[in-house]
Amino acid sequence: MAKLLLVRHAERPDIPVNTVGNEVLLTNKGKVDTRNFARIISDPVISIQSSPIGRCLQTAEIIAEVVGFEREGIVSNRDLGDPGFIISDGAAAWDHWQEKGHESVNEYLLSGSEQWDGFKDLDHAVKNFDTTIRKHLSVQSEGMHIWITHDTVLATYASRILPSRLKISQWPQYLDFISVDVNNGDVVYKYVNQGTDG
Numbered sequence: 001m002a003k004l005l006l007v008r009h010a011e012r013p014d015i016p017v018n019t020v021g022n023e024v025l026l027t028n029k030g031k032v033d034t035r036n037f038a039r040i041i042s043d044p045v046i047s048i049q050s051s052p053i054g055r056c057l058q059t060a061e062i063i064a065e066v067v068g069f070e071r072e073g074i075v076s077n078r079d080l081g082d083p084g085f086i087i088s089d090g091a092a093a094w095d096h097w098q099e100k101g102h103e104s105v106n107e108y109l110l111s112g113s114e115q116w117d118g119f120k121d122l123d124h125a126v127k128n129f130d131t132t133i134r135k136h137l138s139v140q141s142e143g144m145h146i147w148i149t150h151d152t153v154l155a156t157y158a159s160r161i162l163p164s165r166l167k168i169s170q171w172p173q174y175l176d177f178i179s180v181d182v183n184n185g186d187v188v189y190k191y192v193n194q195g196t197d198g
Helices: 028-039 054-067 088-098 101-111 123-137 151-161
Strands: 002-008 045-050 143-149 175-183 186-193
Touching: 002 123, 002 151, 028 054, 045 054, 054 143, 088 101, 088 175, 101 151, 123 151, 123 175, 151 186
Parallel strands: 002 143, 045 143
Antiparallel strands: 002 175, 175 186
């Protein structure tokens, strides 16, 4: 059985006001939490991909070290961040965070249907990203694949691929994830959020 975990990176400090925060790295607690997370992975890890942003790469590298995956084998993937598969124009998208605030943008990512400048058509983008995941799993049919991303990417994908849209209270926290299992052609999605399975 092939399984992919799309995981939010581990704990980071607060992002400075009015910045995107790409330079913000993991806290010491985030590093410890990542080690603990990696220790519970029981299936053999056969691929790791990561957003190119430092805190995601740190998370990926720690997981690789714990599970015995070659660090050089980690693939940098801009669909997972910088800018992520949901963004068409980073500067235009950032304007929405500046003008509307994080909560409004987060609500839009979870369930908005209108088209905002700087963002791709989210439902269409999620379908394309899901197709990419399924193709990846069909090529390597056994083992665990781990993709490290950001809350916005994980939330958008989970909310729009699951049968019911996520509520803002289900926004992904550090190291929350959605698993995608493919077994004999059947695909099962499971969102794990602060100990809540859904």
